[in-house]
């Protein structure tokens with residue numbers, strides 16, 4: 524079946540339609556390589572990789588109507604909670620060869636695939652470290668960061684985001700945080716947990732730009748976009 528490829532309204536993102544099915548995709552920086560079993564669609568001048576919303580909270584946020592996409596061509600991204608690099612690989616496609624992703628993951632076992640990914644994707648710089656302690660990897664990050672993307676299941680997610688924004692960013696930089704309510708509090712109402720985390724971000728002086736509830740693609744998750752203001 525012939526695939527119809529269209530630009531999504533968000534930069535760097537595409538929609539691929541095959542018959543009745545519609546999927547998100549990114550234009551592959553490394554044609555021929557499937558990172559996590561995603562389908563590849565070859566075109567005359569390159570290749571697209573389907574982007575699975577159930578494997579990536581960033582893709583889920585886009586499908587759920589994310590309005591602002593801070594990660595763009597040329598962006599310098601600090602990615603906290605990189606795991607094996609599923610979402611990192613799509614971010615790598617989006618930022619392109621002039622962008623960079625400092626991908627922080629604290630589990631060496633989980634990061635094995637991330638290290639392999641960085642061998643073919645030269646814009647991925649893996650860092651095995653704990654996102655709760657930005658001073659430990661500060662010397663490895665060259666220059667200011669445009670976007671801190673955070674997807675770590677920790678009880679103090681808002682604080683981790685703030686400390687990394689403070690360490691690496693200046694005014695106008697963006698933060699994206701995938702809040703996992705059940706890692707913060709296993710019993711309270713999720714709405715109350717989100718409110719508390721958002722008010723913590725607000726108390727840090729961050730501008731709350733957008734909130735996207737990821738249900739039903741990701742249970743008990745909310746993506747929050749923030750901006751550093753003076």
Ligand SMILES: C[S@@+](CC[C@H](N)C(=O)[O-])C[C@H]1O[C@@H](n2cnc3c(N)ncnc32)[C@H](O)[C@@H]1O
Nearest residue numbers: 604605606609610628629630653654655674675
């Ligand atoms: C939900 S997974 C991330 C999935 C990944 N963002 C993706 O979409 O492909 C969360 C990851 O964060 C890592 N993690 C948790 N706490 C961390 C910390 N304090 N510092 C660095 N990584 C952490 C875990 O080891 C795990 O691999």
